[in-house]
Amino acid sequence: MELNRFEQGVQKLAEVDGTAGENVINALKDIAPDLGRYIVEFAFGDIYCREELNLPEREMVSLSSLLTQGGCENQLEVHINGALNVGITPNKIIEIFMQCIPYIGFPRVLNAVGVARKVFATHKEAVR
Known part of the structure; x- marks a missing residue:
């Protein structure tokens, strides 16, 4: 069915x-x-x-898109959690954000890293 x-x-x-x-x-x-x-x-x-695209690739695109928009911290939190759930490591999530610095600047990346810190602290699989 x-x-x-x-x-x-x-x-x-x-x-x-x-x-x-x-x-x-x-x-x-x-x-x-x-x-x-x-x-x-x-x-x-x-x-x-x-x-x-597989789920990790989709989550990487979602993280990049939300990061570049700015002001999407709630959705960024959801998708950082989703990225961890589909096997993207905390280090790779941070690297995705780092890759965006030349294009969107430090303030948005710093905001995203702050959200990531919060999610990593509460996510059972996030070991740094």
Whole structure:
């Protein structure tokens, strides 16, 4: 039986974020349930399920994109956690940020490193 976009998205979200993704969806149920559904269906059911990039590659792109936008610390926290969950090491996450310094500058990278420090301290797999 073929899964619908939402079911497929829920499975992929759990693969990336474990229970953290479910917590985000539940947090949106009372205020913006459609937003939660769109995130699951489109981002995880459609985009994350494409075969051209694997999950670590997708998380590296997500980290870089969020970092360059600035002001996305909450989402950066989610995706640092996701990156760790799919096998990206803390050192590699920091190196992704370092690579962006010439293009976006020190302030945004310093903010991202601060978020990473917080996630690494709480993530059970993050050993530096």
